[in-house]
Amino acid sequence: MNTVELIAPCHFGMEAVLKREIIDLGYEISQVEDGKVTFVGDMEAICYANMFLRTAERILLKVGRVHAETFDELFEKTKALPWEDYIPRDGRFWVAKATSVKSRLFSTSDIQSIMKKAMVERLKTVYHQDWFEESGASYPVRVFFMKDEAVIGLDTSGDSLHKRGYRLLTGKAPITETLAAAMILMTPWNRDRILVDPFCGSGTIPIEAAMIAANIAPGMHRHFLAEKWDNLIPGKLWSGAAGEAEELVDTQISVDIQGYDIDGGIVKAARENAGRAGVEHLIHFQQRPVSELSHPKKYGFVITNPPYGERLSAKDELPQLYREMGRSFARLDGWSEYVITAYEDAEKYIGRKADKNRKIYNGMMKTYLYQFLGPKPPRKKQERQID
Incomplete structure (x- = not known):
C-alpha cells in the first residue's frame, strides 16, 4: 500500500485555503469538492497531514467510492471493498458517521447498520472466523453520500483536528x-x-x-487515532513528523x-x-x-x-x-x-x-x-x- 488517497474535510467555503496548505506540504491534489479536499500520499502523509494541517477537520484514509441506490446494492458494494487491507483480525470497527444529501438512501442509521454487516461478512470470509472480539485498535468508518455516490473512509484523526488541546475555557459563541x-x-x-x-x-x-x-504545528500537543494502527503505520513515521514539528518551532x-x-x-x-x-x-x-x-x-x-x-x-x-x-x-x-x-x-x-x-x-x-x-x-x- 504505497500510495493512498486521503480526504480532508473542512469548513464549507475554505476549500481553497486547505488546498494551498496541502500543496505546501508537498502532496498532489486529486479532487476538490464542497467541504472536502482529496489528495494523494503515503502512510507518512497521514502523520504529516494530522500534525501540520491547520484548516482540516480530520484526515480520512479513503477505502473506496461506490454508487448505491438500494440497501442491497450498498451491502454488496461495501462487502466488495478490501477491508482486510486496513482492519486486522482484532480491530474494532464501526460506521461512526454517515451523511446523505440528495440520495435515495437517506436513513443514516440504516446506512451505518448495513455497512457494518457488510464489513463483518467480508472479514469473516477473509479471516475464516465467525466472530470478532474487536479488542484491538479502533478503525471508525465515515461515509458521505451525495447524489447516490458514497465516499467511504477510515478516520485517522479521532477527535476533530480543531481540538488542539489548548482551549479548555471558551466564550459564549466560540469560533473553532x-x-x-x-x-x-x-x-x-x-x-x-x-x-x-x-x-x-x-x-x-x-x-x-x-x-x-x-x-x-497544530497537532503538536495531542494524539491521533491512527497512532495505534501499527499494522499500517510504523511508529517511526509518527515520531518523524513530531520531531520535525519540534525543530520548526521558533518562539x-x-x-x-x-x-x-x-x-x-x-x-x-x-x-x-x-x-x-x-x-x-x-x-x-x-x-x-x-x-x-x-x-x-x-x-x-x-x-x-x-x-x-x-x-x-x-x-x-x-x-x-x-x-x-x-x-x-x-x-x-x-x-x-x-x-x-x-x-x-x-x-x-x-x-x-x-x-x-x-x-x-x-x-x-x-x-x-x-x-x-x-x-x-x-x-x-x-x-x-x-x-
Missing part, C-alpha cells in the same frame, strides 16, 4: 480553531504585520495567529498580536488558553470595549468574530455594537478588517460595503466573512550592494 486559522491564512497577514482581535473571547484567533507566527520572535474583550473573566481565560498553547508571551490580552480600539501604526489587520445575536435578548444591541465597530475601523490608518458574522445588517451599521464577501458555514450556521481591504504597505527599500 480550524476556522480561525483558515480566516488568518486567507489574508495577507504575516508575523511582521499587526493583528488585533477586538472580540477575542477565549483567544482563539490571536492564539492561532501566534502559533502560525511561531511555526507551532523567540517579536510580534504585535493583540486580543481585546469587554468581559474581564473571558480575557483571563484567553490568557490561560494561550499559556497552554505556548504563546502567552506573544499576545497582549486586555479588557477593552471595541469603541476603544486604536493603534498608532499603519497597515495592520483586524480579524474578528463579533457577537451576532446568538441570544435573542442581545439582538437589539447589535446596531449600536456594529456602529461602534465601524467608527473604530475608520480611525485605523490603512488597516484591513476581516469580520465573520451571521448578522445580515453588518455592512449597514459598520457603515461601509465590504470589498469582498465570502459565505462560510460555521457548523450548521451560515455566516459571512466581510473583507474590508486596506492599502498595501510600501515596499521596503533594499540597500544597494556595493561590490
Whole structure:
C-alpha cells in the first residue's frame, strides 16, 4: 500500500485555503469538492497531514467510492471493498458517521447498520472466523453520500483536528480553531504585520495567529487515532513528523498580536488558553470595549468574530455594537478588517460595503466573512550592494 488517497474535510467555503496548505506540504491534489479536499500520499502523509494541517477537520484514509441506490446494492458494494487491507483480525470497527444529501438512501442509521454487516461478512470470509472480539485498535468508518455516490473512509484523526488541546475555557459563541486559522491564512497577514482581535473571547484567533507566527504545528500537543494502527503505520513515521514539528518551532520572535474583550473573566481565560498553547508571551490580552480600539501604526489587520445575536435578548444591541465597530475601523490608518458574522445588517451599521464577501458555514450556521481591504504597505527599500 504505497500510495493512498486521503480526504480532508473542512469548513464549507475554505476549500481553497486547505488546498494551498496541502500543496505546501508537498502532496498532489486529486479532487476538490464542497467541504472536502482529496489528495494523494503515503502512510507518512497521514502523520504529516494530522500534525501540520491547520484548516482540516480530520484526515480520512479513503477505502473506496461506490454508487448505491438500494440497501442491497450498498451491502454488496461495501462487502466488495478490501477491508482486510486496513482492519486486522482484532480491530474494532464501526460506521461512526454517515451523511446523505440528495440520495435515495437517506436513513443514516440504516446506512451505518448495513455497512457494518457488510464489513463483518467480508472479514469473516477473509479471516475464516465467525466472530470478532474487536479488542484491538479502533478503525471508525465515515461515509458521505451525495447524489447516490458514497465516499467511504477510515478516520485517522479521532477527535476533530480543531481540538488542539489548548482551549479548555471558551466564550459564549466560540469560533473553532480550524476556522480561525483558515480566516488568518486567507489574508495577507504575516508575523511582521499587526493583528488585533477586538472580540477575542477565549483567544482563539490571536492564539492561532501566534502559533502560525511561531511555526507551532497544530497537532503538536495531542494524539491521533491512527497512532495505534501499527499494522499500517510504523511508529517511526509518527515520531518523524513530531520531531520535525519540534525543530520548526521558533518562539523567540517579536510580534504585535493583540486580543481585546469587554468581559474581564473571558480575557483571563484567553490568557490561560494561550499559556497552554505556548504563546502567552506573544499576545497582549486586555479588557477593552471595541469603541476603544486604536493603534498608532499603519497597515495592520483586524480579524474578528463579533457577537451576532446568538441570544435573542442581545439582538437589539447589535446596531449600536456594529456602529461602534465601524467608527473604530475608520480611525485605523490603512488597516484591513476581516469580520465573520451571521448578522445580515453588518455592512449597514459598520457603515461601509465590504470589498469582498465570502459565505462560510460555521457548523450548521451560515455566516459571512466581510473583507474590508486596506492599502498595501510600501515596499521596503533594499540597500544597494556595493561590490
